[in-house]
């Protein structure tokens with residue numbers, strides 16, 4: 676079927692029964708589904724550790740409630756775009772990409788990572804061609820590297836990236852991502868809570884090291900239990916959803 680025909684049948688106001696979503700409501704939903712952690716030790720990019728993390732992809736598990744409202748809120752922001760394909764990184768943006776593609780009546784396609792962890796290719800069997808209008812959808816943006824990878828995939832197919840849509844913008848690099856970039860929420864990262872393990876030392880890693888030394892030097896069981904409990908909180912959790 677011709678993709679323009681698909682689009683023209685689907686530039687409908689697809690789900691008018693979906694309630695609109697304010698920023699406050701979205702924050703409440705994120706908190707309600709346990710997507711916000713304020714007190715941890717997260718690897719959010721290959722060399723960046725943070726204390727706080729937000730996992731917007733968790734809202735997408737509530738397929739017919741939260742997910743539907745979030746997808747529609749994003750769609751409303753960009754419904755003027757002519758979209759033939761929605762490209763998302765798998766797995767982080769897959770559910771949102773599918774839901775947004777459904778609203779546009781576009782194809783939902785996914786990119787996959789290579790052995791170096793970068794998004795290098797479309798999943799086998801998917802394709803985009805010269806002249807296609809590709810919208811990138813992901814749950815969040817952190818360093819912008821995933822978006823840049825997806826844009827490279829689109830460019831190599833001689834098609835056009837017409838925009839980027841995400842739930843959460845935590846773009847710490849300030850990189851310009853696309854001529855058209857829409858985020859439902861923007862979060863200012865507190866610089867003092869972002870640790871670059873390449874150029875500096877992570878305070879949380881330092882603290883963990885001190886506790887490990889403390890654990891090694893004490894044999895008092897009550898004390899060891901207390902230190903173990905603190906160490907548990909400082910375990911580095913690899914968060915690949917914000918690359």
Ligand SMILES: [Zn+2]
Nearest residue numbers: 724877879880
């Ligand atoms: Zn660290």
